[in-house]
Amino acid sequence: MVRRLARGREGGEGDRLATPARGRYDGGMADLLALSAALPARTFAAGETLLGEGELSAGAIFVLVSGEVEILKDGVQIDTVSEPGAVFGEMALLLDGAYTATVRAVTPTTCRVAADGRTFLEATPGAMATVARLLARRLELALHYLVDLARQFEGHPTSLQMIHDVVHTLGHHQESDAACEPGSDREREPNE
Numbered sequence: 001m002v003r004r005l006a007r008g009r010e011g012g013e014g015d016r017l018a019t020p021a022r023g024r025y026d027g028g029m030a031d032l033l034a035l036s037a038a039l040p041a042r043t044f045a046a047g048e049t050l051l052g053e054g055e056l057s058a059g060a061i062f063v064l065v066s067g068e069v070e071i072l073k074d075g076v077q078i079d080t081v082s083e084p085g086a087v088f089g090e091m092a093l094l095l096d097g098a099y100t101a102t103v104r105a106v107t108p109t110t111c112r113v114a115a116d117g118r119t120f121l122e123a124t125p126g127a128m129a130t131v132a133r134l135l136a137r138r139l140e141l142a143l144h145y146l147v148d149l150a151r152q153f154e155g156h157p158t159s160l161q162m163i164h165d166v167v168h169t170l171g172h173h174q175e176s177d178a179a180c181e182p183g184s185d186r187e188r189e190p191n192e
Contacts, residue, residue, distance in 0.1 A: 028134075029087075031130050032087055035123075035124050035127045041119075043108065043109070043110045044104060046105050051102060052102050057092035059116055059117050060114060060116075061089040061121075062087065062108050062111040062112070064082075064086040064110075065112055066084065066167060068109055069103050069109055070103075080106060089102045090131050093117045094135075103115060
């Protein structure tokens with residue numbers, strides 16, 4: 001079963017991002033859909049992989065127009081996404097690395113594709129700020145989720161020091177790229 005974190009639009013008019021060429025955007029997925037309108041579209045069949053975890057990014061980013069995709073991490077489905085304007089490939093692009101998850105079409109899916117995602121983000125007023133805001137929202141949701149877990153297990157003998165360490169690292173990570181290693185130091189359980 002996949003548990004999804006609640007998604008919502010927050011903030012009022014004062015929180016909106018002003019972009020001179022396009023008007024006012026609040027950094028949401030609908031805004032990215034509008035900002036990507038001039039990009040070429042590509043259709044993927046159900047079961048087709050858009051991005052493969054561990055593959056080096058070619059620099060493209062994908063903006064969902066229609067359909068549904070699943071997000072898989074280490075072969076485990078962590079989410080499904082069907083909201084137009086959702087973006088994929090942005091983390092690998094911004095970190096100059098490999099894709100962090102697999103994105104696969106569940107239904108026939110159409111995406112707008114920026115083959116040179118960096119140029120699209122830098123040349124399209126509001127696009128970079130919109131993606132940054134979406135990433136910040138994801139981080140905020142992850143932090144809230146981890147804090148909630150820590151509260152649920154507060155006072156337990158194991159105290160889940162690991163959750164405290166993760167929250168601290170996510171909330172305050174300012175180190176160079178070289179110091180950032182994803183994963184955990186814990187030993188895998190024998191049945192994993």
